[in-house]
Amino acid sequence: MDFMKIFASTLLVVFGLLVSNLSVFAVSYQYSDNGQLEYMQLDSDLAREYSYDKNGNLLQAKEHQTVYPGSLVRNGSFEDGKDEGGWTSWPGDSTVLLDNDSLRGDKSIKIVNKNKSYSNWGQTITGFIPGQTYLMEGWVKTDNVTALPNHGAFLYVSFKNAENNELAYKWIDPITGTNPWKRLGAAITVPEGTASIYISAMLYGASGTAWFDEIKINEVNPNLIFNGGFEKESGRDDNHWGSWSPETSNIKADNAGHTGANSLLLQNKDMAYTNWGQTIKDIKKGRYYLFEGWVKTENVDAPENYGAFLYYSIRDAAGKEVSNEWIQPQTGTRDWTRLSRIIKIPREAKEIYISTMLYGASGKAWFDDMKLIEMNDKGDLIQNGSFEWEYGIKEGGWWSWSTTDNISQSDLARDGKKSVKLQNPGQAYTNWGQTITDFKVGEKYTLEGWVKVENVQAPPLYGAFLYYNFKDANGKEIANEWVEPQVGSKDWTKISKDVIVPAGTKEIFVSTMLYGASGTAWFDSIKFYPASSR
Ligand SMILES: [Ca+2]
Ligand SMILES: [Ca+2]
Ligand SMILES: [Ca+2]
Structure with a gap:
């Protein structure tokens, strides 16, 4: 890891990138002397390089892995080949191939099962901290996968102690059928006593074809309490914990x-x-x-x-x-x-x-x-944007200027288990939003969210939509926009808009709306994040 840091620091010097802390992802750019974009750091371990002809026309934009400062998975994008990084299969009838159908870069792996068999491609991971929570994620694409109940294409993680006994395991969201690239992800907390973690791409109890790419394990929002599990031998008397008790x-x-x-x-x-x-x-x-x-x-x-x-x-x-x-x-x-x-x-x-x-x-x-x-996802400025926090839809600062009789938490979710439901019995103006203050003026952000509508009736330009406004220090509105109003009955639809925060903005209000409309709208996965971060 130290080597990687040194390597990354060298990169920073060479490219002159404005990144101060490698453990936190920041989007960075490098321009040539004549102002052309030459290099963009897209992610903690992925960059895009641009090349031009002598007249300044873009020839190629090529993505490649740079360093792996965050992820514990080695060669998780398979750009270094199929086996590099310690990827292997446990004995079985796996047919695992390197493929060019990829989500990122040029390469992915492809697992083909002719019959309902048990194939995997995995690696053993060390360098984690027991007790810590990580985000495991990866992308999968499937063709004609049929499986035993609860089987299919998925990510697998298994925690083992020093004697190689399994302490816990998790199957992350098996899918079947034919799907375009789809993200699989789950928070995993490493049990105390774990000595190694085995992670794997699986086509398990299933026939068909599955491609996997971009498999990562990153630390998410670490536990700030030192030795919160009281497992460290020094835990009782170290200089973190202490007491004001007399006895x-x-x-x-x-x-x-x-x-x-x-x-x-x-x-x-x-x-x-x-x-x-x-x-x-x-x-x-x-x-x-x-x-x-x-x-x-x-x-x-x-x-x-x-x-x-x-x-x-x-x-x-x-x-x-x-x-x-x-x-x-x-x-x-x-x-x-x-x-x-x-x-x-x-x-x-x-x-x-x-x-x-x-x-x-x-x-x-x-x-x-x-x-x-x-609580929040890294980079995302919306709190509780998936409405999953355990104390309900008000958590994270959500509020309304309208009657709240029409607003409730719903079990109909696009993401996780919950969403927010806005329901107007007749034409009404209902909103559920939150105020953001931690942005940078002049920076481009993406506002996105998912909406599902049922019998929404509204005049032109009204309906179910995402809304934002910018306010100055005096609370005066600088600008606002109604983003992609939806009417009628429609399944989950993604709506999004890139916005540049204008000079003078002190706060941004972002809101879900069922506005000038009757009917029902569900909203989920509301995010507001730097546009360049994906
Ligand atoms: Ca790849
Ligand atoms: Ca404990
Ligand atoms: Ca949700």
């Missing part, structure tokens, strides 16, 4: 883990105030974080609102508390229970203190799997 003999590592071997045990013989927490400075203002942990209790006795719980306190630069919360105090004897809260980090915040608590209580409380994780 720290009440605080122990214990071998009853929710996951892994260990947990934290707080034990008060009589009523006492015991805590074990840590301060996290690496938080982003205005962003949303999931704070969660698991607790198990035994004979916890406490007055109302006290007991075993999670706690956080947000502080400003002067150390003054901005806000705090006691999350779901537990009493009595209960098996492992998940406690959680989505927290918005206020503008004035400097740091957050998170803690386990056995507070104003006697008894025993075990804690494990403490997490503080940023």
Whole structure:
């Protein structure tokens, strides 16, 4: 990895790219002396080079792999060949070929099963962090795949301990039939005790043909709590965790883990105030974080609102508390229970203190799997744009200027399990939107989302659509647009628009609309991200 960093730094110098941190993807460009685009970094590991004839006409735009600073998968785009990077098959009747039908670059792999057989192409991965969450993704295209129930073409991941026993595995979204390139993806959390990960492209219990390309595993929004699983030997007494409690003999590592071997045990013989927490400075203002942990209790006795719980306190630069919360105090004897809260980090915040608590209580409380994780997708400025966050469609700052009677969460989803549904019994003006403040003026962004309509009736230009406006510091509107109004009855349709944020913009309002219209519209997968990032 160090070599890659050095190599990448050299690239940066050579090309003069404006990238300051390689672990975070940034789109970069390089222009020739006469202003022609010569090189564009498209992704953390993919670049496009342009070549021109002597009259300045574009001859070729060629994409190629550059470095792999993020992905744990080696040669995941198969541009270096079929086998390079340690790709191989477990013994079976696989027919795995290198192919030119690719999503990115020139190459992919093609798996052909004449009969319903069990073929795979995989590699073993190391260099991950147990307890960490990663995004595994890849692209698949299929031709005439028929399969046993729940089988087909999919991505597979298996976690193994040092003795090579499987701790857990996951099949990521088997598909069948004939499909154009389709993204498969899932968040995977590496179990404590994992020594190696085996990942694989599968055409499993299935006949037909499947192509795979762009298989990656990238770290997503890391857990900011150090040793939140209490598995590290130094965990009890390192300089991250600590206590304000007078009696720290009440605080122990214990071998009853929710996951892994260990947990934290707080034990008060009589009523006492015991805590074990840590301060996290690496938080982003205005962003949303999931704070969660698991607790198990035994004979916890406490007055109302006290007991075993999670706690956080947000502080400003002067150390003054901005806000705090006691999350779901537990009493009595209960098996492992998940406690959680989505927290918005206020503008004035400097740091957050998170803690386990056995507070104003006697008894025993075990804690494990403490997490503080940023909620949104990298690069995307919309929060909860897929309406999946666990506390519903209001999470992430969604709100409406219209009556909210017409707005609900729906199980009809394009992405994940939920969407937002706008339903006007008669002609009405309904919206559900959010305000964005973290953009760059002058930069081009893509606004996109998916809409499904049923019996939407509206005059010309009205209907179900995406909306945005730009406002200046005085709240005065600089510009707005209604993007691709839909009417009638139509299955999920993607609508999108590239916008350049005009000078003077202080905030952007992005909204779903069922406007001047009757009927029902579902919206899902709403995003607002730098246009050059894909
Ligand atoms: Ca490829
Ligand atoms: Ca643990
Ligand atoms: Ca969704």
